[in-house]
Amino acid sequence: MVFSSLIFLCLFLPVVLGAYFLLPRFARNWWLLIASLLFYAWGEGWYVLVMVWTFAFNWGMALAIERFQARSRTILALAIAANLALLVFWKYTNFLVDGALNPLLALVGAPALHIDHIHLPIGISFFVFQAISYVIDVHRKDVPASRSLVGFGMYKALFPQLIAGPIVRYKDVAHEIYERRETIEMFREGVRRFCAGLAKKVIIADVMAGFADRIFGLPASELSTGVAWIGVVCYALQIYFDFSGYSDMAIGIGRMFGFHFRENFNHPYVAQSVGDFWRRWHMSLSTWFRDYLYFPLGGSRCAPWKVARNLFVVFVLCGLWHGASWVFLAWGLWHGVFLALEHFGMHTLIDRLWRPLRHGYCLLAVLGGWVLFRVETLDQARTWFTAMAGFGARTPDWDGLITRELLIIGALGLIFAFGWGRSLAGAARAAIDRRAAWLGDVLEAAAIAACLVWCIAALTANAYTPFIYFRF
Amino acid sequence: MSSRATISGLAIAVLFMGILLSLLVTHERRPFYLVRERYGKWAQSFDEVERRFRKGISLTQPLVQLYNQGRWTVLGEMPYPVVLPGRDGYLFYASEEAKDGPSMTDWRGQALPDQAEITRWSEALIARDHRLAELGIPYLVAMAPNKQTAMPQWLPRWVQHQEGRHRADVLLPTVADRLRTPPLDLRPLLRAESDAGRETFFRTDSHWNLEGAALAAEAITRRMAALDRRVPVLDTRGWERVSSSYQGDILKLGHLRVDRSETVLQPVPPRTLPGRTPDGRPILAGGVDRVFYLPVELWQAQDEGIKTLVLTNPEGIDGTLLVFHDSFGTGVMPFLGQIYRTTIACWSPWSQKVVEQTRPAMVLQLTVERYLHYIRRSGEKPETHP
Known part of the structure; x- marks a missing residue:
């Protein structure tokens, strides 16, 4: 279920x-x-x-x-x-x-x-x-x-x-x-969190999935550079909203029953290094590896070659944890290499960069990783990296790919992925509460109801939408 | 905790549970029937319970309509997952197997039949041909094109260039010299007409329009004339064309209320044919004429399950034309019904029993490309659809 x-x-x-x-x-x-x-x-x-x-x-x-x-x-x-x-x-x-x-x-x-x-x-x-x-x-x-x-x-x-x-x-x-202790306040918080997760999954992740699937299904001869980048961005939004949406729903349901589960995501796409990304992405898994594998192996307090070994072991296993295939292994290695480079000096170089550049570096590394995560074979990954590097098909066909839906939902996804959505909503709520607190409560209830009805309608229309992370 | 927080928390809890339970409360059957049916049949699996639950939700239609209408209005998107919006308002039904979206697998050549499917399909047709040969009845198989095969220029450009070999390209040659009459492949004809600028398919429907159906009927009667010399070859060029407004099945898939009908020119047969169900009930006052979908809908409603239409034409040649067809057959019936005195159209799988009961002068089997996916149902009858 x-x-x-x-x-x-x-x-x-x-x-x-x-x-x-x-x-x-x-x-x-x-x-x-x-x-x-x-x-x-x-x-x-x-x-x-x-x-x-x-x-x-x-x-x-x-x-x-x-x-x-x-x-x-x-x-x-x-x-x-x-x-x-x-x-x-x-x-x-x-x-x-x-x-x-x-x-x-x-x-x-x-x-x-x-x-x-x-x-x-x-x-x-x-x-x-x-x-x-x-x-x-x-x-x-x-x-x-x-x-x-x-x-x-x-x-x-x-x-x-x-x-x-x-x-x-x-x-x-x-x-x-x-x-x-189950309280009405916890229940309310759980409902709010659950509905937010459901909306992430249904309104953003499922829509982005359609575009990502369409683009990742293109043959190599049709994959232009621009289309490849759009595809990987769509997939990055899909996987984030899919998985963080599921985590929100899990945390929300737990809260309704009186449990406090750990947070699992903290706006990972605002990270400024790959190390920072892993402190924000699937935190319950990364801290698990840290506490039960990385630290017991010696962590960062040992000889440099041992640190490198520890990072590689952790990320190879992290890759394999996600799936039994060479591409997941490559994905783990990819992150392991970036983390090792950052650990052995690259971070000092990155820290000196202008903030948007640091951010750009991190996104590039993460998006490259998502290519490995999404493709079926290493050969397909090579095709994608070639296209993304500017050697894609010469005749990009945007017709039918760039739709109003992609632009609207994609923009919505980016706004929430980078944390602006939450900031805006928080500021709006504070402003409303200052004027009339009851109005904030009414609007919150209306938003929850609208979101829930819309998601139920979407699920009725689409019947079945499996979560990506189930296969792990 | 303040009383305001308690009250608003309670209100949200009640609202949340209320919305979730509303589907259960409005369930058409009592929830108990999810596990044990009215006549004592227990659900065999969780899947079955889930299916029964989904089937019984009485709010399904308004919910689907709300969602689809919202997406259409705000995003301008056709929300139904198997619909691929094409260029200039053309909508394509992507594939029978496109459960995960408009995958267009057959168009891309990614769904070619395996040897078992080829054998099952070809042997079924050959066996039918042998049985009909024993009865002395000519047998003609005609293949209608998918919309994307006939009108690829209206596909979105990103998928337009990806055409591969279709399932029909593999299957048809396997029976070409093993049937008494080689199959009639209507795909090249419709594609050539489309290339020449004729609109042979509806924009908002997955089927050919009456212009396309008339072209197909002309080609079919040409081939029929070779089998039965009495058959006149239809020529619809001189027929009157009337303009009518139409909302196609693809648009209806999503329960959309959209102002997006299309205006089509349709050839009108010179004779309106009286049609009836096999037990004599009328299908529509006035018979099968220009508004060909209307009688079909009425006929289905009146005679659900049988799906057989009998057309009579007092001026037709002696004998009966028996047609086994799918949804593409409804379009050609106003034309094919002009040939024989009686035309029996079975929108159903092949039935040897019907053949033997009706003893037709000729049997036509009209299948659209996309139904070739159904061969995959191994062990099921029928081996082909129809």
Whole structure:
């Protein structure tokens, strides 16, 4: 089930919310657990058992880590290995066999190994990383292990954050799992956030997706330089509003139930370096890599070659986390190279630049990365980079590509991506509140209603719009 | 927390839940029927529950209309995802398989049939031809073009130059010398006419207009005359042309109320043909004439499920012409109905039973290119559409 489906919006969510607030407090975690399992099983069927196994296994391992202190490192290693094995099996087996093993076998003249396609359970990358962070935090004594299987299961399966993040750490919400307060103010904030996320997805991301798909579907002979740049900008807006919209919806629903999830985005396209970008983009993932991989490897406080190694390891794995293919690996490497260059002196050069130039450099690097993220093969990436470098097709055909819709929604996307939208809305709200606070409330309610009705109408018309980040 | 914040928070919570639940409250069936149908049939999967839910939302039409009208008004965009807006007001129905947008896969040559599809399609046609040969009935297969095949110059330029081999280019040659009569490919004729400046398709519709249908009918009767010498070749050049206003199916797809009808010149057959359903009910007072979509709509409404139209022409030659067709057949019926005394048009899959019941003088199968995608439904009947 996806957030932007009618069955979720108009049946699942109101029924779960309504029942949740009618139930006595002790039954609420049970209810959320059952609802979350149903939410997952709705789209994935019996693969819900993979998720159930993950939370049951990690619940037990965390208790074992706490109880058997002397062997906690061994238990932790076992837990991490089992979680990674699960991820590797479901996500990377086909890639490892077809993309790595078979070419090697071909080199030595051995017959290729054939395995069937393995279904990727939705959100496995998210809930496995969440599980790893939990057992590590328990081992580090940052948080006590959960005694309640229902409470822990509810946290692991909690549907707002289950399949596309943000990666909520147990230690961040541990107290809210057992003792949370739901208030009308939180509910209101949740509604506001949820509607903003839904609007991002439906009004901007889905429209940009249409243009990006159209342009990325062009054959090389038709790809002019200008069209290639428009395509990659459309994709950059699509992926940002798609993913940050989902995160907003997740945070908003969490807030309605009384949870405070971490922020996942902070206007990443205003970043002035690639390092800055990663402090603003998918923050729950980048901080996960920082805390559970980069720092344990030595972080930045070690020999320069080790720092470079650490950055490459982190970003190669970050690339592979997004998908089992060479292009995602290349995307990770791309960012790793920029971060390494910035770390080893380029940042001093960048810092001296005029602010718009710093910003331009960062956007160029990020947009180049999005090309790798979007294309299917490295060969296609080469075609795109060639076109973007000015060696595209000679006869650009803008007719039918540059439409009023692209200009209006694209401009809207840019305004909100660079944070101007929020500033304008904040200033307008403050000005209205100064004159008549009630008017601000009325306008807010009207805006929420209009946004919700429009999005439901759009979803009714378009029927089904999957989120990009589900495949990770 | 202040009382104002509490009140406004409550108001927003009620508003939010109210809007979300409104679709559930206005559901045409009670929510229980989502899991267990009226006659005791349990939903077999979550997908089925979801389908039932979507199907039962009674506000669907106003919501779709609101969204589409809003996009049309503010953005000037045709909101329906399979519609590709072309140049000078031409709208194209991108593809039967374009669920993710106007992918134009067949136009680009990205949807060529595989060997299994070729075999399934060609063997189905050859088997029909053999059965008809045993009954002594001539069999003619005609292929109508997609709008983009006939009028590519009206596609947006970015897609105009991407034409590849179409599915029909692969399929038609496989039966060319294996049927008693080679298939009639109407695509080159319509394209040549379009290149010469004739408007053969509606701007706002995926189908040919009556000018295009008349050209197709002329070509079909030329080929029919070779099979049955009594058949006169139609020549519509001298027919009266009347001007009429029209809003096509592509425009209607999105429930749009737009002032965007087109004015088309349509040839009017000299005789208005009385038409009826097989059980004798009239389809329209006055028969099938210039306003050819109207009778079809009425006929569908009256006789849903059967989709068979019987035309009689007392001045026609003896015998019956049996036509299996898709939506492109409705346009040619006012013309083809002029030939035989009886013309039976079945907007339905092929039916050997109908052939044997009617014992026609000739069987015509008229298919549009885009339905060639349906061969992919392996194991399903019919093997081709129609």
